[in-house]
Amino acid sequence: MTKMSGKIWFIEDDNNLRHILSAVMRDEGHEVREFPYAENALKALQEELPEVILTDFQMPGMNGVEFLREVKNIVPQVPVIILTAYGSVELAVESMKPDAYDFLTKPVSNDHLLIVIRNALELSRANAQLNQQSESRKELLSSIIVGDSKQILKVRELVSRIAEQNTTVLLSGETGTGKEVAARAIHSISSRSSKPFIAVNCSAIPENLVESELFGHKKGAFTGAVSDRKGFFLSADCGTIFLDEIGDLPLNAQAKLLRVLEEQVVTPVGTSTEIKIDARVITATNRNLEEMIKNKTFREDLFYRINVFPIHLPSLRERKDDISILATHLMKQKNSDSPEISNAAMQLLLDYDWPGNVRELDNVLERAMVFAEDGIILSEHIEINVRHESAAIGKAFIELPDTGVSLEELEIELIRQALKRTEGNQTHAARLLGITRSALLYRMEKHGLIEK
Known part of the structure; x- marks a missing residue:
């Protein structure tokens, strides 16, 4: 049978037994790390991972049951073999199943120990391969x-x-x-x-x-x-x-x-x-x-x-938190050297309700990329159906209070918000308000909003 070498950790407070069995495993080609106490092994798990753990059941300090529970919380894929004295076998099995990979009774024969170690290694590597495949699937899924x-x-x-x-x-x-x-x-x-x-x-x-x-x-x-x-x-x-x-x-x-x-x-x-x-x-x-x-x-x-x-x-309006990452992804699909999106342009994308969902976002970005200069998409490059949007939100946006409202003050506030959102771009502010630029300029002059 071809030898299979692996990284084995052995926790045993009996120094003589630990050294003897570690030598047996090393002679088989395994890399063995010895620990006298479970606490030492748990601390080491923060820095590296073994392929198989062999541990005593009854130890001073943390016992085998507690150690196994901690190990399975940290590295559930690593097989743990329990080594126990004859009189405590039933107690060990009952306390640790189904988390333990196998139970060995002291004194254990060298051949039996090596067979169990080999089988546990095969399981450990199969688990590692499955975990790797699972991670690859997650990465692929996240990219799609x-x-x-x-x-x-x-x-x-x-x-x-x-x-x-x-x-x-x-x-x-x-x-x-x-x-x-x-x-x-x-x-x-x-x-x-x-x-x-x-x-x-x-x-x-x-x-x-x-x-x-x-x-x-x-x-x-x-x-x-x-x-x-x-x-x-x-x-x-x-x-x-x-x-x-x-x-x-x-x-x-x-x-x-x-x-x-x-x-x-x-x-x-x-x-x-x-x-x-x-x-x-x-x-x-x-x-x-x-x-x-x-x-x-x-x-x-x-x-x-x-x-x-x-x-x-x-719908895209239900997951607006994704718009930024989605926009970057869609643009990189078209050109790996895709432009950045200015804050004002991104705000427009976030404020829009996207009745056409991701497909509409994709089309808007494709057009914006054509007009983007110096590697950045500005608010004026974002062409969206604001009239459709205005009609959609008009009814829900304002609810007339019983005490009434100043229409003039409301108009001034809306114009100010539109100009702020578009960083002073009058053409795009007018588009947000569903009016022409000349109509916006008339209202700005009327309300004294044009800076001299």
Whole structure:
């Protein structure tokens, strides 16, 4: 058997036994660090990590039960082997299961000790590899689904939890919230990542071609079928198929899709042959499917089949804390040498409600980057639909008090706020107020707000 050397820590207050067993492990090629007391080992854990810990059960000071509990709080992935005297075996096992990797009774044979150490090393390295893969997945996921808000952290948690399962996922959220990004993230961190990811916009498929596009067809199946077609499901075999805007599928196609999901087979148009498929199915919608069920425009049985694991993508206005980091990410995707965003420009981005969500932010930034000079985006470079925004907030922004309000004072205050927010840029201040620059200048002159 090939020797496997590892980093072993041995805690034992009996100096003779500690030296003897440490020599046995060193002869096997292991790097052994000895500790007479558990407290010494705990302190050392702050500086380095072993691969396996071998510890006595009954020691002066901190005993084996307390030590094991502390170790598992700090490094739960490190296997701990308990060495105990014959009379205390049952007590040790009962006190420490299931946290301890194994229990050895004194006196222990050298061969048995080395076998247990080897097995524990294999487990330790497997745990380390899994932790490394887990960290890599987290980094990849964070680079795809960007943000630190509690809403987006929840999305990443759900995506990470479901990625390795074959469970059908339903992504919901407004247009532009990143449903396809989330679907690609699920695929990218799954075991299917090296296989195809097929994105299908259900609303873009003509109704008379839905079955052919999804399930394929044979040559001559209908007028215009001049050759065989695999269809999206067969193209996604062993990979992932993403059905966006699932609510736009016609009812007859919904019935066919339900059968595919339940039986994992497709029947191309023009043939009765069933073809087995293995495709992970992720669906998405910005519509209220439950309301559609009430209106008889979406099948209830299909809804239950696709809604096994729902994930809701929050709107950008619900996670404005992410706008800064998201803006940087979106610009770097377009150009690694992306400009900075001035404070005034960033304030505009933060104050806007983004009805088009991340997609709208992406478009606004792409335009701003074209006009940015000297590597910085200014407030005048931010072109947003302020009139839409003004109409949206106008009703909720002000509630007339019972005592009334001075309209003139209110207008002066709004103009001052707009000028402050845009760092005195009159063109952009006018845009914030939903008026022309000339109208703003008239009002500023009227209220004596133009500096001489």
